[in-house]
Amino acid sequence: MAAIGNDVFFAAIPELNARLKNKEFKAEDLARAFAERLAQLGPRYNALALPLHQEAIRAAKAVDKDLKIERYRGLLQGIPYGVKDLLSFAGQPTTWGAKPYAGQVFDYNAAVIDRLTDVGAVLAGKLSMVELAGGGGYRFASASLTGPGLNPWDRSRWSGGSSSGSAAAVAAGLVPFAIGSETSGSIVTPAAFCGVTALRPTYGLVSRYGAMALSWTLDKLGPFAHTAEDCGLILHVISGKDGRDPGSAGKSFYYAPQYVRPVKELRVGFAPVDWAEWAEPSARPAFDAALEVVKAAGVRMIETKLPLYPYGAALSTILAAEQGSIFEPLIASGRVNELADAAQIAGLKASLEVAAKDYLKAMRLRRLMQEAMQRLFADVDLLVAPARTGPASKIDQPLDRGAGAGGPAPKDPGFRAIIQAGNLAGLPALVLPCGFAEGLPVALQLVGAPWAENTLLAVGREFQLRTDWHKRRPPV
Amino acid sequence: MKLTRRKLAVILASGSALAQTPPPTPDDLLKTARERNQANAAALDAESIPMSTEPAFQFKA
Numbered sequence: 203m204a205a206i207g208n209d210v211f212f213a214a215i216p217e218l219n220a221r222l223k224n225k226e227f228k229a230e231d232l233a234r235a236f237a238e239r240l241a242q243l244g245p246r247y248n249a250l251a252l253p254l255h256q257e258a259i260r261a262a263k264a265v266d267k268d269l270k271i272e273r274y275r276g277l278l279q280g281i282p283y284g285v286k287d288l289l290s291f292a293g294q295p296t297t298w299g300a301k302p303y304a305g306q307v308f309d310y311n312a313a314v315i316d317r318l319t320d321v322g323a324v325l326a327g328k329l330s331m332v333e334l335a336g337g338g339g340y341r342f343a344s345a346s347l348t349g350p351g352l353n354p355w356d357r358s359r360w361s362g363g364s365s366s367g368s369a370a371a372v373a374a375g376l377v378p379f380a381i382g383s384e385t386s387g388s389i390v391t392p393a394a395f396c397g398v399t400a401l402r403p404t405y406g407l408v409s410r411y412g413a414m415a416l417s418w419t420l421d422k423l424g425p426f427a428h429t430a431e432d433c434g435l436i437l438h439v440i441s442g443k444d445g446r447d448p449g450s451a452g453k454s455f456y457y458a459p460q461y462v463r464p465v466k467e468l469r470v471g472f473a474p475v476d477w478a479e480w481a482e483p484s485a486r487p488a489f490d491a492a493l494e495v496v497k498a499a500g501v502r503m504i505e506t507k508l509p510l511y512p513y514g515a516a517l518s519t520i521l522a523a524e525q526g527s528i529f530e531p532l533i534a535s536g537r538v539n540e541l542a543d544a545a546q547i548a549g550l551k552a553s554l555e556v557a558a559k560d561y562l563k564a565m566r567l568r569r570l571m572q573e574a575m576q577r578l579f580a581d582v583d584l585l586v587a588p589a590r591t592g593p594a595s596k597i598d599q600p601l602d603r604g605a606g607a608g609g610p611a612p613k614d615p616g617f618r619a620i621i622q623a624g625n626l627a628g629l630p631a632l633v634l635p636c637g638f639a640e641g642l643p644v645a646l647q648l649v650g651a652p653w654a655e656n657t658l659l660a661v662g663r664e665f666q667l668r669t670d671w672h673k674r675r676p677p678v
Numbered sequence: 679m680k681l682t683r684r685k686l687a688v689i690l691a692s693g694s695a696l697a698q699t700p701p702p703t704p705d706d707l708l709k710t711a712r713e714r715n716q717a718n719a720a721a722l723d724a725e726s727i728p729m730s731t732e733p734a735f736q737f738k739a
Contacts, residue, residue, distance in 0.1 A: 339711070419735055448738075515721035522715060548707035552715055560719045565733035567725055572734060 206235035211375030229280035233262035249367035251287035252328040279322030288414035300333035312412025329367030338549030345543035354676035359594040362392030369396040393633040394589035397643025405628030406451030409444030430662030459660035466500035471582035473616035482592030488637025509574035513622035523561035526553030593642035
């Protein structure tokens, strides 16, 4: 077996693929090294749900046969990866991070796994998650079958949720990339807390066939990786029409940031209050410096604000109604009481009581919100805001307490509700590590109009050419 | 020591004060969840929506 150096564990996808093609190591060597590292270090962060060592070696050997005859399938060929344990992988447990489903096995693969398999990517393991992707609303980081997600930068801090293992595994160099999901913040938050790059695609761009449903109208799948370019390469593969997903938009994504308008011509909306007041004091220097980098790229900065709507109330109502219907059998059976988080159990039970009129009102308001966001994107090409206002919270801190500075909340909401607004409108978002606060990563989010992924990725690539935050490694 | 509201808030938010607070019972949590749903519904009710606005989903025949 060829020696796999530590640099390999944090290398971007094009570099790994080039080294495979140059025969510096075989796909089998790479799969073995990552699978062993994932098995060894994954539990350290409660990031590993299921090792797939033998399956990975078998898949990697097939890749080596292809490479030997120069049968190339793209840049993801031979690259190991992990998936959040809400994606089914035939014949293996898919727990959804929750005790009532610990023994659940499907006989088919999630669409994203099949798409990645088709291009020769190698599934190395399934990654931990908050139980039921947080459905019902959890109060503690411990709301998971695998225990609280521990942050690779500081294990006394949370890795974020609900795609906890996906973010932690990439941050710690346990897999080169991972797939996670977002209903409202489950990609953005763990990526920001763990200091990795991640992309929440436009609603409907990536098939959710074979993924646990939490909310039919909000769920999305997306990549965690080391760079914006990696995210683009992964999205290129996993996007596309799928008749098995009723939410599929029937669109594909071709990673081609070179064909978007020059970065210097882009208009970037921001709200000064996000940076000066909403951001936690410890994180403001990092956020301010990052905003200067965005400005230095030559974009035109435009002060703007989120249209005023009750985004949180609408999202919570829609999510409650849909998750209540989806998990009604679990709630009715009483097995909901086996979940780890008492607040989540109560939230799921209460979700059965959401009135149809409230759900429909939220969905009608959502239409107005969507139209308001379309008008906003007539004036700007993308928005920039802190991904989260500060670094990861302490592992035992109740999540409903918030980690804010403790003073009165600013009167101007700025883009405080951009995660809820972005998810309600189905907008894509790119998370970019942008510095440190209290020794922990903090990140920006770029949010675009529907199908503007290439624009986000072009700006993200430019940002990462000018900074090295995405190259920092935790003390693994 | 004069106890201002700000100081009281700091004390109440401290770990020692929290440690003395009994954990909420399942009934407490269910009540809280229901109240949250009601508060969300009230926030939605405060918004006026044109009658012609259809919900943000499409039925496909």
